[in-house]
Amino acid sequence: QTQYRELPDATRVAPPIEKTVAPGDKYLPNIVILATGGTIAGSAASSTQAGYTSGQVTIDAMIAAVPDAKKLANIKGEQISNVGSQDMSFDIMLKLANRINELTKSNAADGIVITHGTDTMEETAYFLNLVVKTDKPVVLVGSMRPSTALSADGPLNLYDAIAVAADPEAKGHGVMLVMNDQIHSAQSLVKVSTTAVQTFMSPLRGIIGSSAYGHNEFYRIPHKIYGANSEFSVEGVKTLPRVDIVYACVDMPADLIDASVQRGAKGIVIAGVGNGNMTKAALDACQRAVQKGVVVVRSSRVATGDIGRNVEVDDNKIGTIASYELNPQKSRILLSVALLKQRKPEEIQKLFMEY
Numbered sequence: 001q002t003q004y005r006e007l008p009d010a011t012r013v014a015p016p017i018e019k020t021v022a023p024g025d026k027y028l029p030n031i032v033i034l035a036t037g038g039t040i041a042g043s044a045a046s047s048t049q050a051g052y053t054s055g056q057v058t059i060d061a062m063i064a065a066v067p068d069a070k071k072l073a074n075i076k077g078e079q080i081s082n083v084g085s086q087d088m089s090f091d092i093m094l095k096l097a098n099r100i101n102e103l104t105k106s107n108a109a110d111g112i113v114i115t116h117g118t119d120t121m122e123e124t125a126y127f128l129n130l131v132v133k134t135d136k137p138v139v140l141v142g143s144m145r146p147s148t149a150l151s152a153d154g155p156l157n158l159y160d161a162i163a164v165a166a167d168p169e170a171k172g173h174g175v176m177l178v179m180n181d182q183i184h185s186a187q188s189l190v191k192v193s194t195t196a197v198q199t200f201m202s203p204l205r206g207i208i209g210s211s212a213y214g215h216n217e218f219y220r221i222p223h224k225i226y227g228a229n230s231e232f233s234v235e236g237v238k239t240l241p242r243v244d245i246v247y248a249c250v251d252m253p254a255d256l257i258d259a260s261v262q263r264g265a266k267g268i269v270i271a272g273v274g275n276g277n278m279t280k281a282a283l284d285a286c287q288r289a290v291q292k293g294v295v296v297v298r299s300s301r302v303a304t305g306d307i308g309r310n311v312e313v314d315d316n317k318i319g320t321i322a323s324y325e326l327n328p329q330k331s332r333i334l335l336s337v338a339l340l341k342q343r344k345p346e347e348i349q350k351l352f353m354e355y
């Protein structure tokens with residue numbers, strides 16, 4: 001069953017944080033920034049060139065670039081990695097999840113900010129939404145322009161992310177992304193532009209709030225299961241099972257699906273055309289994969305819309321699972337985490353409807 005939770009007061013507007021807590025106030029929240037790299041930590045040789053390298057600047061330098069954030073919280077930085085998020089790995093993601101769980105269990109952190117590249121932010125955000133065991137705010141932030149750029153967007157994004165993580169009203173919203181004045185839920189956000197500052201959208205569900213210069217408003221609680229209510233755990237987990245994504249297209253080579261099975265994938269996500277469709281040959285290959293015990297999820301290469309069960313494909317006959325709201329990259333994350341435990345296909349299908 002999908003769980004719904006009520007906003008304590010849906011009409012409430014959070015007061016600007018800097019007016020409610022003074023610098024040095026003993027109630028100033030403790031915010032830990034876990035830095036992983038990305039363009040927000042990127043640098044270029046000049047302020048106007050398009051080319052740059054992600055993951056160059058340290059967390060201490062990034063914190064120094066937003067001195068006013070000290071009025072919002074006691075801030076500590078930890079460098080988890082310093083990579084462009086194209087190089088994000090399950091290894092770093094597991095390290096991040098375990099560190100968040102450790103920090104939020106105690107008073108060491110009232111909220112967490114994670115600096116991260118935007119390319120794979122969807123995946124890390126959604127992964128953490130499944131496996132982080134806290135109601136405290138966990139906020140991802142990135143930028144589209146490197147730290148050295150003219151009109152760099154990183155410092156204000158970081159300031160707003162700290163303001164959201166420090167806001168008691170942010171509790172219980174699961175993992176969030178704060179960029180360009182908007183607060184997104186990890187479940188609904190997608191990256192939609194390769195270069196524009198306004199790169200994140202939540203096309204199916206809408207944003208969950210806004211944050212501008214530390215003034216936060218929360219519109220709604222995300223509708224799915226996450227955080228302390230999630231049944232998933234990565235405690236003691238060293239790696240995740242292999243799940244491949246196969247991209248569907250006109251006249252697609254169906255043997256890519258067989259190859260994936262031969263290579264030992266435990267799950268396959270099809271980035272289908274339309275409502276998770278694919279050629280007859282590919283459907284036959286999916287059926288062969290299912291018969292060998294591989295879990296096959298039908299998602300879509302289309303940017304928005306549900307992928308429902310038995311719409312054009314007979315999932316009951318082929319044994320496939322419909323991804324509902326999850327795009328291929330998020331479906332892969334949910335399936336990888338789900339496959340940490342023995343689960344029946346119908347149980348996995350239910351997870352795709354609930355998470």
Ligand SMILES: NC(=O)C[C@H](N)C(=O)O
Pocket residue numbers: 037038039040054083084085086116117118119120142143144145
């Ligand atoms: N805007 C960015 O952060 C892109 C960069 N390639 C990254 O994901 O690290």
